Amino acid sequence: MSRSTVPDPRRRLVALLVVMGLAFAAVLARLTVVQGTASSGYAALGQSQRERKIVLPARRGSILDRNGVELAMTVQQKTVWANPRLVRDPAGEAAALAPVLNVDVNDLRDRLSGNGAFAYLARKVTDDVAAKVAALNLPGVAFIDEPKRFDPAGPLGLSLLGAVGLDNQGLSGLELQYEKQLVGRPGALVVERDPHGTEIASGIRQERPSAPGDNLMLTIDRSMQYETERALSGEIEAAKAKGGIAIVMDPRTGEVLAMANLVAGVNGQPPQPAPSNLAVTNVYEPGSVNKLITVSAALEEGVIKPDDKLIVPDQMMVANHRFSDHDPHPTGEWSITDIVANSSNIGTIMIGQKLGKDRLDKYLRAYGLGAHSGLGFPGESAGLLLDPKDWSGTSIGTVPIGQGLAVTALQMLEAYNTVANGGTFVPARLVQSVVDASGVRHPISSGPSRRVISTRTAQQMTAMLSEVVRVGTGTSARIDGYTVAGKTGTAKKPVNGSYNNGLYEASFAGFVPAEAPRLSSIVIIDEPGTAIYGGTVAAPVFADVARYGLRRFQIPPPPVALNVAVPPASTDAIKADAGADLPPVTPAPDAPAPATTLPAATPTTKP
Numbered sequence: 001m002s003r004s005t006v007p008d009p010r011r012r013l014v015a016l017l018v019v020m021g022l023a024f025a026a027v028l029a030r031l032t033v034v035q036g037t038a039s040s041g042y043a044a045l046g047q048s049q050r051e052r053k054i055v056l057p058a059r060r061g062s063i064l065d066r067n068g069v070e071l072a073m074t075v076q077q078k079t080v081w082a083n084p085r086l087v088r089d090p091a092g093e094a095a096a097l098a099p100v101l102n103v104d105v106n107d108l109r110d111r112l113s114g115n116g117a118f119a120y121l122a123r124k125v126t127d128d129v130a131a132k133v134a135a136l137n138l139p140g141v142a143f144i145d146e147p148k149r150f151d152p153a154g155p156l157g158l159s160l161l162g163a164v165g166l167d168n169q170g171l172s173g174l175e176l177q178y179e180k181q182l183v184g185r186p187g188a189l190v191v192e193r194d195p196h197g198t199e200i201a202s203g204i205r206q207e208r209p210s211a212p213g214d215n216l217m218l219t220i221d222r223s224m225q226y227e228t229e230r231a232l233s234g235e236i237e238a239a240k241a242k243g244g245i246a247i248v249m250d251p252r253t254g255e256v257l258a259m260a261n262l263v264a265g266v267n268g269q270p271p272q273p274a275p276s277n278l279a280v281t282n283v284y285e286p287g288s289v290n291k292l293i294t295v296s297a298a299l300e301e302g303v304i305k306p307d308d309k310l311i312v313p314d315q316m317m318v319a320n321h322r323f324s325d326h327d328p329h330p331t332g333e334w335s336i337t338d339i340v341a342n343s344s345n346i347g348t349i350m351i352g353q354k355l356g357k358d359r360l361d362k363y364l365r366a367y368g369l370g371a372h373s374g375l376g377f378p379g380e381s382a383g384l385l386l387d388p389k390d391w392s393g394t395s396i397g398t399v400p401i402g403q404g405l406a407v408t409a410l411q412m413l414e415a416y417n418t419v420a421n422g423g424t425f426v427p428a429r430l431v432q433s434v435v436d437a438s439g440v441r442h443p444i445s446s447g448p449s450r451r452v453i454s455t456r457t458a459q460q461m462t463a464m465l466s467e468v469v470r471v472g473t474g475t476s477a478r479i480d481g482y483t484v485a486g487k488t489g490t491a492k493k494p495v496n497g498s499y500n501n502g503l504y505e506a507s508f509a510g511f512v513p514a515e516a517p518r519l520s521s522i523v524i525i526d527e528p529g530t531a532i533y534g535g536t537v538a539a540p541v542f543a544d545v546a547r548y549g550l551r552r553f554q555i556p557p558p559p560v561a562l563n564v565a566v567p568p569a570s571t572d573a574i575k576a577d578a579g580a581d582l583p584p585v586t587p588a589p590d591a592p593a594p595a596t597t598l599p600a601a602t603p604t605t606k607p
Contacts, residue, residue, distance in 0.1 A: 486510020
């Protein structure tokens, strides 16, 4: 081998030094980037891998009755969770937990075998279940506190209060309507944990407390609500009805003292809360309780006077439809009080014809029909009220007696409140105030009042309604020692545009004491299966509820009687049968007239 072919060690050394220098320069450059220009990003990444942010749910505000009694409240409950990284035997722990948590064992095993550091096993369990889980002492299984909504009175007022979800969010009813006020502000807990999920003792621990939600104070009286639901439930069972609605109010203030919504139980169970607040979300054809508006409007417009006499047959033709009173009777002279007390369809239609469709529509709307109540309740209906230009030829026969229009129970009771208040409409109130964390009350406005009829007309109407209860179709609403003013209703229930299905809605609306009203109420029995008349199935519930309210709120009988002279109902015109209130057997307002062998009666007035 020649000397020239032997490698030069110095070249190798120089090459090695060059490579090492380049490598060092690269490391130095990367280190400069990591610890210099990009240091904040890497520090944040490392911190995020160590830190865990735990949301601290806020305590949802309570819903209180008018006296501060809790109707819905929040209580801390244990939630069972696991850190799968610390679980040693997923299958064994799942088998132990499944019967305690009442969760499928395979589902639990999958959660305990996950890749994350957190998995829910069971949310908001009872104290008894939490104690059993703790006794198992399973590695990786722990607890956190979460707020859970409770109704101390069980299902009382549930349709009104509404529901909340698993994460304490309002889903329906007042819980949804006042979600912003009730929900509160969640807090947060930041802690440092090692790669196994264990908290680092000397690490970061920062806590921002949650802020509880505001409380909601209602106008509802819990005792009144209970008694109203009890009386309504009993009648639904006794009448074999599909369900029912009952509202109790203070007509002077518009405050709702009770609002009950029940549906019949199944398989022998007692009636249960309706899935929604039917008193404001559902509509029905009011039937004869709507005659209050027709008659009071005619009195206010001067087309009739309390002592007027009308020649009233028991049937008449309006356009191509025949209308009739429930019980056949000879054509005779009836006073306006006779017509109201006996709930005469024919007499009321005659009054409606005198009034005319435009003026009748004006008063229907002035009383609040066809418009939202102002409560702002989720899903509230405005009702169904046709514009007079869209009326059919028979509408002047159907609308005065409460058919061919649809209202909510609250709307109809507000109409009776207007008469009870001397002709002034007072908007309904369901929430008194929102109470913040400092205990300061923030009142909820109910909107302005407005005059609908004169004080004299309201007094005249009250006197006639008192005759309904004294000797007319509403005698079952009598209360010893008190004068009750009210009206029965028995309306055919339309289904798919037809009334020929044998279904009815029976109702009674009124107020007491008639001389100085302090309580008003409406009771609606949906599809009663026994007696179908409002005077038979709804009026007794009114009486039961009103008696309790008079005692509850210590309302004595007034010392003075009604001060407006209105001729009492004629005993010849008053029918002993409470079914005199039943609407005519006619098809849907615009359906062809049925064949009949009855002779057509000649109307005493023309449209």
